[in-house]
Amino acid sequence: MAKTQDWGTIGTIASILGFLASIIMIFFTDFKVAALVSLLVAETAIVGVVWFYAKRRASLSHPFEREDILNHVCYRFESLTKISYEVTEIFRVTQSHLDNVAIELTWSGRGKVHVETCLHKGEIQPIVDGQTGKIQFSLPLTEPKRFGDTAMTHYRLELEDEGHQNVPQLSKNVKRPCQMVIFEVQLNFLQNCSDAKLTWRERDDSELGQPHFIKNVPFDKASKTFRVAITDVCVGRKYQLRWEPSESA
Numbered sequence: 289m290a291k292t293q294d295w296g297t298i299g300t301i302a303s304i305l306g307f308l309a310s311i312i313m314i315f316f317t318d319f320k321v322a323a324l325v326s327l328l329v330a331e332t333a334i335v336g337v338v339w340f341y342a343k344r345r346a347s348l349s350h351p352f353e354r355e356d357i358l359n360h361v362c363y364r365f366e367s368l369t370k371i372s373y374e375v376t377e378i379f380r381v382t383q384s385h386l387d388n389v390a391i392e393l394t395w396s397g398r399g400k401v402h403v404e405t406c407l408h409k410g411e412i413q414p415i416v417d418g419q420t421g422k423i424q425f426s427l428p429l430t431e432p433k434r435f436g437d438t439a440m441t442h443y444r445l446e447l448e449d450e451g452h453q454n455v456p457q458l459s460k461n462v463k464r465p466c467q468m469v470i471f472e473v474q475l476n477f478l479q480n481c482s483d484a485k486l487t488w489r490e491r492d493d494s495e496l497g498q499p500h501f502i503k504n505v506p507f508d509k510a511s512k513t514f515r516v517a518i519t520d521v522c523v524g525r526k527y528q529l530r531w532e533p534s535e536s537a
């Protein structure tokens with residue numbers, strides 16, 4: 289299919305060149321002038337074809353706008369309803385130009401959402417869907433980046449679970465290549481908690497299906513924290529760190 293499309297593109301370019309050559313021969317009676325103009329048109333077309341295939345090859349090699357090096361997610365609970373969700377990403381740009389990053393999250397709770405970042409002074413207005421829990425906003429980079437550059441994003445969501453619907457789990461949908469994901473859950477209102485379970489499932493799998501177990505993550509009583517690093521990250525998986533609701537009450 290791809291080869292058919294390539295030949296179709298080449299055929300279209302050849303047709304355009306033939307048409308331009310015909311126009312040139314009509315309007316320029318001087319053969320030398322016509323030949324020179326035809327040569328310029330041909331050179332321009334060749335540059336266009338080279339640019340087209342270079343861009344196409346780059347899009348096949350790097351289908352994502354960025355590739356994560358490190359993704360650190362910190363989920364802090366001051367109480368059952370007062371929550372902070374903080375994300376720091378270090379990534380490599382894999383497109384020609386990038387000046388902002390689109391963020392899309394899904395929160396199981398329902399209530400107030402405030403977004404802030406230490407890398408941007410302006411106010412960030414999220415779009416919050418009260419029915420599905422989806423949160424969307426655009427995060428500007430400190431400066432425009434080009435292919436191969438390393439960049440960082442940071443944002444923090446201050447959440448108020450007024451509906452008391454928040455599920456005691458931290459999830460990450462891996463939509464692009466990533467070298468490492470770090471999950472950190474801080475339960476400041478608890479003195480102790482049983483081990484959390486780190487699992488994964490295919491991103492499009494139903495939540496009713498049985499997830500794949502990775503390991504138990506112990507609760508650190510001193511810091512009141514669950515912390516785990518995932519290094520064998522696979523695109524298309526949804527990683528989850530879940531602790532027992534009964535222990536969080």
